[in-house]
Amino acid sequence: MNQPIDLAVVGATGLVGETFLDLIEKKKIPVGKVRLFASEKSEGLKRTVCGVDRPIESLKAGCFDGLQLAFFSSGDDISKEWAPQAAKAGAYAIDNSAAFRMDPKISLVVPEVNANTIPKTPSIIANPNCSTIQLVVALSALKKFGLKAVRVASYQAASGAGKLAQQELLSQTKQGLTQDLTSTQFPVSLAFNCVPQIGSFNADGLCSEEVKIQKETKKILNLPSLYVSAFTVRVPAWNAHSEAVWIELEKEVSREQILAALHDQPGLQINNEIERYPHARMADGQDPVFVGRIHRDSEDTKTWRMWIVADNLLKGAALNGLQIAERIFAR
Amino acid sequence: MNQPIDLAVVGATGLVGETFLDLIEKKKIPVGKVRLFASEKSEGLKRTVCGVDRPIESLKAGCFDGLQLAFFSSGDDISKEWAPQAAKAGAYAIDNSAAFRMDPKISLVVPEVNANTIPKTPSIIANPNCSTIQLVVALSALKKFGLKAVRVASYQAASGAGKLAQQELLSQTKQGLTQDLTSTQFPVSLAFNCVPQIGSFNADGLCSEEVKIQKETKKILNLPSLYVSAFTVRVPAWNAHSEAVWIELEKEVSREQILAALHDQPGLQINNEIERYPHARMADGQDPVFVGRIHRDSEDTKTWRMWIVADNLLKGAALNGLQIAERIFAR
Numbered sequence: 001m002n003q004p005i006d007l008a009v010v011g012a013t014g015l016v017g018e019t020f021l022d023l024i025e026k027k028k029i030p031v032g033k034v035r036l037f038a039s040e041k042s043e044g045l046k047r048t049v050c051g052v053d054r055p056i057e058s059l060k061a062g063c064f065d066g067l068q069l070a071f072f073s074s075g076d077d078i079s080k081e082w083a084p085q086a087a088k089a090g091a092y093a094i095d096n097s098a099a100f101r102m103d104p105k106i107s108l109v110v111p112e113v114n115a116n117t118i119p120k121t122p123s124i125i126a127n128p129n130c131s132t133i134q135l136v137v138a139l140s141a142l143k144k145f146g147l148k149a150v151r152v153a154s155y156q157a158a159s160g161a162g163k164l165a166q167q168e169l170l171s172q173t174k175q176g177l178t179q180d181l182t183s184t185q186f187p188v189s190l191a192f193n194c195v196p197q198i199g200s201f202n203a204d205g206l207c208s209e210e211v212k213i214q215k216e217t218k219k220i221l222n223l224p225s226l227y228v229s230a231f232t233v234r235v236p237a238w239n240a241h242s243e244a245v246w247i248e249l250e251k252e253v254s255r256e257q258i259l260a261a262l263h264d265q266p267g268l269q270i271n272n273e274i275e276r277y278p279h280a281r282m283a284d285g286q287d288p289v290f291v292g293r294i295h296r297d298s299e300d301t302k303t304w305r306m307w308i309v310a311d312n313l314l315k316g317a318a319l320n321g322l323q324i325a326e327r328i329f330a331r
Numbered sequence: 332m333n334q335p336i337d338l339a340v341v342g343a344t345g346l347v348g349e350t351f352l353d354l355i356e357k358k359k360i361p362v363g364k365v366r367l368f369a370s371e372k373s374e375g376l377k378r379t380v381c382g383v384d385r386p387i388e389s390l391k392a393g394c395f396d397g398l399q400l401a402f403f404s405s406g407d408d409i410s411k412e413w414a415p416q417a418a419k420a421g422a423y424a425i426d427n428s429a430a431f432r433m434d435p436k437i438s439l440v441v442p443e444v445n446a447n448t449i450p451k452t453p454s455i456i457a458n459p460n461c462s463t464i465q466l467v468v469a470l471s472a473l474k475k476f477g478l479k480a481v482r483v484a485s486y487q488a489a490s491g492a493g494k495l496a497q498q499e500l501l502s503q504t505k506q507g508l509t510q511d512l513t514s515t516q517f518p519v520s521l522a523f524n525c526v527p528q529i530g531s532f533n534a535d536g537l538c539s540e541e542v543k544i545q546k547e548t549k550k551i552l553n554l555p556s557l558y559v560s561a562f563t564v565r566v567p568a569w570n571a572h573s574e575a576v577w578i579e580l581e582k583e584v585s586r587e588q589i590l591a592a593l594h595d596q597p598g599l600q601i602n603n604e605i606e607r608y609p610h611a612r613m614a615d616g617q618d619p620v621f622v623g624r625i626h627r628d629s630e631d632t633k634t635w636r637m638w639i640v641a642d643n644l645l646k647g648a649a650l651n652g653l654q655i656a657e658r659i660f661a662r
Binding site for chain 1: 480482504519520524525526528532535536537545558559560562564566569573575577605606608610612613623624626629630631634636638
């Protein structure tokens, strides 16, 4: 990545878009043109990227011309309409929405897991769901032992629901405990609560976040018939998602083998000393996927349980997208 | 329960003890003598129960003489020393600590599940762990379909760690997000976080809350070889524990059969309309165990998933204890 890249960020004023721009500066990615897109209400605002003031623009025909990379994090509808145009204009369109993830023609990429699926020519590349990414980084390490079933209960932070949601959690929390709090960003008030709904429900009683984890995990791991059952819950954590995971393996393996496999997994950091498990506050702002509380299920010798935590804005979104870009432009 | 009961509450100044006393008033339980015990630092304080000021006393030899009921919620050590003395003095000693729960000679009772095990003469009766009680009320309903495996991830409120812990969550929350908060009541700061440790760890990597749920559930359901795997996590909820549960049955049953069985279960309230699931804020201060998000696992037709929520101070502790007493004195 020595040649400057001409790029666009669509959704530049959202939490993930801002995190992507922060990462470009922090990791000193060489950039040329940087075009920032957001909704019309942000038009006319400016944002400094790599020392240069850049205007916030609205999307319009031809806006991706001459760019090599476009990072999208602005919702499914915007991506459906504009990501194909970016790809057609010759840019790699790394899309953080759910619009293309399950499209069989589109690669769904976590670089440490399936970098081999990154396309060789400009096209749309899907960035997986935040809670999926941290899960598959750990699962990938154990795939060689034969994955039989994966059950995950998630503890997902407010930041996954966006900037307004974080602000709402804060104001609800300040209003305290006794009042009947109103909620617009969450289905019910999240302050001092747990809400077992992320997204909307389907006819089978699953919410969309659960469907995402289940389908995306199978696709990324290239294990279409793997048992993956996810129960997703929003908790009043500020940032970083946590997951309690049961991993049932085909065969019995030793604790040393499990730890060695996880240790060798790029992108994964083991914090497994007693009482030194990872947690959301410590993962906030950190790049790796953290794993701790790694232990054999007392009820089944082939099942391993662990606690997986990652910053959902970083590895769960912007950082994973940037890592895909780094793989592309390192070629 | 028409004859006034002479009773003691040991741990009368703790969250559970106070809840027990509140319930006696609210449910108009006829009481005669009421003796309140707490640690020496509370001696000399008073508390009004049923309109009468009662002194807080320290435990001393003979203090249970003439009483018919003693409710203990003051930690394992106090119960180990004093509950046998209460029983010897002729009182039913309902013990909310973990001291006797797994003793094969002691009944571990959730009245809606195994009231038949309540002893006929004054003795120690163990009140199960909070997160176990709400789980077994729901599992009991499904036992007739053959329970094969139960996996539960918990979302446990600050109140389960006591009054000081609730105060610490509040002050940590007020201190906000940016500071590195100190913690004395939780292993790490709970504010805007999730902490995968409740109790201390054993050599197998399980924390004591997990061991409690696993062992107590088998004992209460009288299914010693049932697969029960619990992953317990403290979350910044104020009060009421939530559980994401996978229940694997021996046979395939219809949705109607599951709902009918849960509907017929005493102590259980179904809130299963779409987007009308139970949550900690709504269960706070309520008697029932609430169950919602009842759905077949998309990955296995014999597995059912549900979300179980209950007030851990009420059904999870004081209310369950009082219900045991009601069964005893209704005889």
